[in-house]
Amino acid sequence: MSTPAYARLKSRFARIAALGEAAAMLHWDASAMMPPGGGAARGEQLAALAGLSHELLLAPETAADLAEASADGPWDEANLALMRRAYERASVLPVSLVEATARANAACEKIWREARAASDFAMVRPALTEVVRLQRETAQALASASGLTPYDALMDSYQRGIGAADVEPIFDAYVAFLVEALPRAEAIQAARPAPIEPHGPFPVAVQRVLGRSMAERAGLDFAHARLDESLHPFCGGTPSDVRITTRYDEADFAQALLGVLHETGHALYERGLPEAWARQPVGEAAGMAAHESQSLIIEMQASRSDAFLSFLGPELHRAFGGDAAAYSAANLGKLWRRVERGFIRVEADELTYPAHVILRFRLERALIAGDLEVADLPGAWNEGFSRLLGITPPDDARGCLQDIHWHDGAFGYFPSYTLGAMAAAQLMKAARAAVPGLEEGLARGDMSPLTGWLREKVHAKGSLLGFQDLLREATGKPLDPSDFMAHLRARYLEA
Numbered sequence: 001m002s003t004p005a006y007a008r009l010k011s012r013f014a015r016i017a018a019l020g021e022a023a024a025m026l027h028w029d030a031s032a033m034m035p036p037g038g039g040a041a042r043g044e045q046l047a048a049l050a051g052l053s054h055e056l057l058l059a060p061e062t063a064a065d066l067a068e069a070s071a072d073g074p075w076d077e078a079n080l081a082l083m084r085r086a087y088e089r090a091s092v093l094p095v096s097l098v099e100a101t102a103r104a105n106a107a108c109e110k111i112w113r114e115a116r117a118a119s120d121f122a123m124v125r126p127a128l129t130e131v132v133r134l135q136r137e138t139a140q141a142l143a144s145a146s147g148l149t150p151y152d153a154l155m156d157s158y159q160r161g162i163g164a165a166d167v168e169p170i171f172d173a174y175v176a177f178l179v180e181a182l183p184r185a186e187a188i189q190a191a192r193p194a195p196i197e198p199h200g201p202f203p204v205a206v207q208r209v210l211g212r213s214m215a216e217r218a219g220l221d222f223a224h225a226r227l228d229e230s231l232h233p234f235c236g237g238t239p240s241d242v243r244i245t246t247r248y249d250e251a252d253f254a255q256a257l258l259g260v261l262h263e264t265g266h267a268l269y270e271r272g273l274p275e276a277w278a279r280q281p282v283g284e285a286a287g288m289a290a291h292e293s294q295s296l297i298i299e300m301q302a303s304r305s306d307a308f309l310s311f312l313g314p315e316l317h318r319a320f321g322g323d324a325a326a327y328s329a330a331n332l333g334k335l336w337r338r339v340e341r342g343f344i345r346v347e348a349d350e351l352t353y354p355a356h357v358i359l360r361f362r363l364e365r366a367l368i369a370g371d372l373e374v375a376d377l378p379g380a381w382n383e384g385f386s387r388l389l390g391i392t393p394p395d396d397a398r399g400c401l402q403d404i405h406w407h408d409g410a411f412g413y414f415p416s417y418t419l420g421a422m423a424a425a426q427l428m429k430a431a432r433a434a435v436p437g438l439e440e441g442l443a444r445g446d447m448s449p450l451t452g453w454l455r456e457k458v459h460a461k462g463s464l465l466g467f468q469d470l471l472r473e474a475t476g477k478p479l480d481p482s483d484f485m486a487h488l489r490a491r492y493l494e495a
Contacts, residue, residue, distance in 0.1 A: 001070065001072050002070065002071050002072050002076055003068060003069050003070050003071075005064075005065040005066075005068040005069040005070075006065070006069040006070065006071050006076070006080060008061070008065050009062070009065050009080070010079075010280060012056065012057075012059075012061070012062060013083060013280060013281060014279040014280065015056060016053050016057055017278075017279035017280070018279060019049050019052055019053045019056070020049075020053060021238040021279075022049055023046055023049045023050065023053075024236050024237055024238060025236075025237060025238070025241075026042060026046055026049070027046070027236055028236040028237055028243045028245075030106070030109075031230040031231070031232070031234065031245065032228040032230045032243070032245055036110075039106065039107070039110035040107075042106055043102070043103045043105075043106030043107050043110075046102045046103070046105075046106050047100075047102040047106075048099075049102075050099055050101075050102040051095050051098060051099040051102075054090060054095045054098045054099075055095055058090055058091060062087060063087070066083065066084055066087055075277065075282055075464060078282045078463070078464050079277070079280050079283075082281035082282055082463060083281055086281060088145055088146075089142055089145060089146070091145065092141040092142060092144060093138060093141055093142070097134065097137060097138060097141070100134060101131075101135075101138060101409060104130045104131050104134055104409070105131060105408050105409035107127055108128055108407045108408070108409075109404060109407050109408045111123060111127045111407075112124050112127075112128075112401070112404065112407035112408075113231060115396075116396075116397055116401045116402070119395045119396045119398075119401065120396060121377070121378050121396040121399075121400060121401055124401070124407065125374055127407075128374050128406065128407060129374040129375075131406070131407065132367055132368075132374050132406075132411075134409070135154070135367075135368060135409060135411045136150070136368055136370065138154070139153050139154050139368050139411075142154070142156075142157075148163065149163070149164070150368055150369070151164055151364075151368045151369060151411075151412065152164055152165075154368065155415065156412075157412060158287060158288040158289075158410075158412050158416055159287035159288050159289040159290070159415075159416055159419070159467055160287055160466060160467075161467060161468065162289065162415070162419065162467060164361075164365060167361065167419070170418075170419075170422075170481050171354070171357075171358045171361065171415075171418070174354050174358065174418070174481070175355070175358060175388065177485060178351070178352070178354070178388075181351065181488065181489075181493060182339065182341075182351060182352065184493055185339045185351055185492040185493055188492070188493065189338065189339055192334070194334075195331050195334035195335045195338070196323065196325055196326040196331050197326065197335070198253075198320065198322055198323070198326040198327065199323070199326075200250055200251050200252070200253070200320075201251065202250055202251070202252070202253040202320055203250065204248045204250060206319055207248055207253050207256050208248075209319075210253070210257060210315070210316075211227060211256055211257055211260035212227050212260075213315075214257065214260060214261060214264075214303075214312075215227065215244070215260055215261070215264040215267075217446070217447065218261065218264045218265075218268065218298055218447045218451065219268055219447060219448060219451045220268060220271070221271065224240055224241060224242060224271060225237075225241075225242045225243070225244065225267055225271070226242075226243050226244070227244055227245070227260065228245045229245055229246065229247060229248065230245035230246075230247065231404075232247075232346075232404045233245050233246045233247060233259040233260075233263055233346070234263065235263045235266035235267050235270070235295075237270075238270075239270045239271060239278065240278075242267045242270045242271060244263035244264060244266070244267050245263065246259035246260045246263065247259065253316075254335070254336065255347070258299055258336070259346075261298055261299045261303045262295045262298065262299040263295065264295075264298055265294045265295035265296065265297060265298030265299060266291055266295045268294065268451055268455075268459070269285055269290075269291055269294040269454075269458070269459050271459075272454070272455045272458075272459025272460060273285065273459060273462055274460050274461075274462045277462055281463060282462050282463050282464055283462045283463070284462060284463050285462070285463065286458075286461065286462070286463050286465060286466065286467060286470050287416070287463075287466075287467055288413060288416035288420070289415070289416040289419035289420045289423060289467050290420070290458065290467055290470060291416070291420065292416050292417050292419070292421065292423075292424075293419075293420040293421075293423035293424045293427060294424075295420070296420055296421050296424040297427055297428055297450075298447070300350050300424060301424050301425065301428040301487075302428070302442060302450055304333070304336050304337060306329055306333060307439045307440075307443040308445070308447075309329040309332045309333055310329040310443050311442070311443055311444060311445040313327040313328055313329050313331075314327065315445070316332075337349070337350075337491055337492070339351050339492060340352070341389045341390060341391050343385075343391070343393045343394075343399070343402070344398060344402055345360075345402065345403065346402075350421065350491075351488055351492050352389060353417075353421065354418040354421065355388040355389050357414050357415065357417045357418040358388065358418070359381070359384045359385055359388055360403070360405075360414040361414050361415050363377065363380060363381060363384065364406065364411050364412070364414060366380075367406075367411070368411055368412075377400050378396060378399060378400050381393070381399050382399055385399070419467075419479065421484060422479060422480075422483070423467075423471060423479060425483045425484040425486075425487040426471060426475050426477075426479065426480055426483040426484070427454070427457075427458070427471075427474060428450075428487075429475070429483050429487075430474060430475040430476070431450055431453050431454070434453060435449050435450065435452075435453050436449075437449050438453075457473070457474040458470065458474060461473075467479070
C-alpha cells in the first residue's frame, strides 16, 4: 500500500525534475542560441540549478520519507526503488562538488568550441584537466557508495546495470570481427562501380525544409518540438518541448539530413515516454544505451534501408534537382552505406563506427583510473586510432578535440553508442518479424508501423525495466551482439 511519505516523495522528485528541465533548456540555449559572451553567466546559472536540485534531493525530509515510504504496484515500486538509488548516489556528493563540476563543465565546453575551431588542444587542456579532476573525485565518491569501480560508477550514471566487465568482451570481439570484416568490405566495395555523387550546392534553406519534413514523416510532432542548428547535433529539452539540432553544409546535404533523422529517433523516445509518470524517475528513459538504440533504429536501420531509400530518392530529387540517377535507391545505398576509414566519429559508417567508440571507452577509462593524464591525451588518441583503423589523425580537430562529451563532463557515456547500435539491430529484427507491413510502410515513407511498435515495446516502458530486461521483453532475449554482426554482414559483406 502506498503511504503519505511516498506521495510526498513524488512531489519532491517532480520539483527536482522541473529544475532538471530548466537546466536542459539552458544547455540547449547555450549550444543553439546563446551569444559567446554569455558563457560565464550560463555556467553560474547551471551550477546554481545543480546545487538546488542536489540540496532538495538530500534534504532531511527526503531521507525520512524514504525510510518510511512504501508503494504498491510495479510502477510505483520501481519508482520508489529509483528514488532510493538517486538518493544513495547523491548522498556521497557534496553540493560544493556538484556545483564546481557544473561550473567547470560549462567553462570547458565554451573553451572547447574555440580550441576545436583552432585545432589546438593546448587551448583547452587546463580546463579539461580540471573537468577530469572533478570527474575522478565524483567517480571515487560514487564508487564508495555503490561498491562499483570508479569508472563503472560513472557508466552506471548513463546506463544502469552495465559496467566495463560487460562491455569489454563485446568490444574485444568486435575488434576481432573488424580485423577481418573491414578489408573484405573494402574489397567488395572497390569491385563495384563507384556511386554517383549528387552535385550541389544544396541551399541550407532547402535542407531545413527537407529535414523538418522527414522528421515529421518519422512521426515527430512540431507542436512539441523544434529543429535548430548547433556545432554538435543533439537532442535536448523536455518530453513535452523537445529540441533537436543538426549542422548544415551546402556541399553535402546528407550530413544534416541523417543528423536530423538520428536526433528524431531520440526525440520520438522522449515524446513517447509515459505521460502518467512525467517528472518521476520511472517515467524517464531507460538509459543512454536504450536512447541510442532509438536514434539508430531510425537513422541506420530504417532510413538507410532499401525500402525507405526508394521513397526518399524522389523526395531528394524534387528538393535539389540535378541528375535523377544520383538519387536512385541503389545509388543512395552505395553513398550512405559506403565503408571508409575516416577520422570523424559522427561521419563514420556503421561498420567502423564502433572502433571510434571503443577508442574513447579505453581512453576515458584510463583517464578516470589515473593511468592516462590529460596532457598525454592527443598522443594516446592518435596511437590508439592508428591501431584500430590503420590511419593517424593529422590534427587535433580530427583527433581528440572532435567531440563535446569529455569537455562537458560526460565520462562513461561513450559505450552507450555501440551498445545502442547493437540493440537497434536486435529490435529491428524483432520488429520485422512482429509487424505486418513494416517494409511496405517504409517504402511509402511511413515509419508509423515501426514507431508504433517501438512506442509500445520501448518508449511507453519508461524506466520500469533495465536495459537487458527491456530487450528481453521486446525481443525475447537480452543484448545479443550477433544480431548486429548479422546485420553488418548482410549489408556490407555480401558481394
